Amino acid sequence: MKIRLFSHYCLLFSAALLIASCAKNPSGLPALTGEQRVAQLTDAPIVPARVEESGAQKVIVNLVVHEVVKQIANGATYKFWTFGGNVPGKFIRVTQGDLVEVHLSNPASSMMPHSIDFHAVSGPGGGAEASFTAPGHTSVFSFRALHPGLFIYHCATAPVPMHIANGMYGLIYVEPRDNPLPPVDHEFYVMQSEIYTTGNYGDTGLQEFSMDKAIAEQPTYVVFNGAVGSMLGPTALHVKAGETVRLFVGNIGPNLASAFHIIGLQFDNAYVEGGSLVNHDVQTTLIPPGGATIVEFKVQVPGTYHMVDHAIFRAFNQGAMGDIIATGPEDSAIYSHQQHYENYNGQ
């Protein structure tokens, strides 16, 4: 009997030890649940849905580099290097504390070695060296998503500016574990970038990268989501009046800061520089190159709302414009439209 009791105590004691060791591992990181998932990755303007987790877990991110020719404007194409086949690269969504295991594959047909620098990584190069991958190979490395927020990732192989200018960038959102973003009706992924070509804006055919223009910081194009008109006309973003919208906005540059603005509304919340500071009632929010921001707003009345870089020549002459089209009933208490129009004879 005594022996049995003792063995029970032993069991209890070791169970308690186990629980204690599960709560925190020696480095103070949240313990992993032992579950793992493969991250759902999306192309702009789609954002992956938030995943409910019982605790921090391993999240596998599979990224494949594709060197592809894509349209940058009507009749103009460009040879992009991409994370996942599109510009911008895939959107990744994880939760703070997750162990992110990155698998970067570079097909044998690629011309270049590539790599990835996640601004969400706490470690040298953001993973650049760990992920340096020759054509025909796959690199694997892991990092803990310690800081919540919206972060850029980009290729970091020399010549880095060219790898970035050629389309190798995207966003990773690290959701705060204890206070996730409140639900909204729509979430979208928007990324601003510059394209430097030897030809002029409007030239047709395959356009070549211009190192001279890139060094002079004089882009031919400034665009959202990789091309002029990526969110105009048939590909505009659609919502209903009265709905709430959240935009995850990145600016890869490579050179210019974005004065991000939506004509005809205000941001209820602007997560300054993509971090934890939230500003309210904002007209235009500044996004530095290599930075990001989250904006939330309610579209009050129907109509077309233009997303622009309010350095306005970029919107008018270089392509930095995208549309959000809201449908639904008018609310004249908020906005009247033109009520009266008449001749004016005064001086």
Add this chain to the structure above:
Amino acid sequence: MKVMQTISKLRSIIAALTITTVTVPQAPSYAFAKHIHPFDKLRAGSSSFIPHPSSLPGMVRIPSGFYRPFYTTKGIDSIRIESFYMDAAPVTNAEFLEFVKANPAWARSSISPILAEAGYLKRWRGDFEIGDAELADKPVVDISWFAARAFAKWRGKRLPTIAEWEYAALAPIVRPMFASGNAKKALVLEWYSKQNSRQLQQASSAMRACTLNQNADGVCDLFGRVWEWVEDFNSIIIPSESGSNLGALCGAAAAGSLDPTDYATFMRFAMRNSLNANDVTDQLGFRCVK
């Protein structure tokens, strides 16, 4: 007048080089002109060229001279390159087939993964058969450094060093148009951006006639056809603050390099740096020197 000035300037540069490179290493001095190559200066402005007479079939002579390493090393400004012979064109599938036939240990089904990873000669139909006639005169790709080296040895040749390859690459382009200096940098960058499609689509019949370009030494298709293995491909420790190889990445690469605007050369160094000796890729071939 201007020409005279240029010539006298050149003479002083060459004199300076001759004197200061007698002993290596030495105290760094960065007063030299960049990328000194006899042709780059002496032939500037001329679109005509006379390849050096070579008694070795398919090879051209590269004259001796000085090379300033792209990634600068403390104490070494330039290194003397002795004259050597370089294959005028990259090694073709047909040439490589002869080697495999004579050395069956290097056939696809016999080779150890230590010497060449999966994908070795994957476009060939069989161990001793290329299959696609189009491929025969195209540069061989999907070969490892070990295989390239074995081929060179079998031919009584060797792979060029990084310094030799880059030194040869300094000569101005003479076909399809004359280009040196910044114009050449831009041209090579443009060719690189098309490399992938060119390699796959170029008609084979034109191969021997220097399909894409030729430089003043008579070397063909150094740029924009395939990347090329070199003997010491992984020997460059690109400088970085962390002391690791991070310099091949990030902005640090520019800080330790001779010319931060020479993007094409950055690409070659990044490519070489990413490789292991048993790697094979679709864009990577080689040529030999002697």
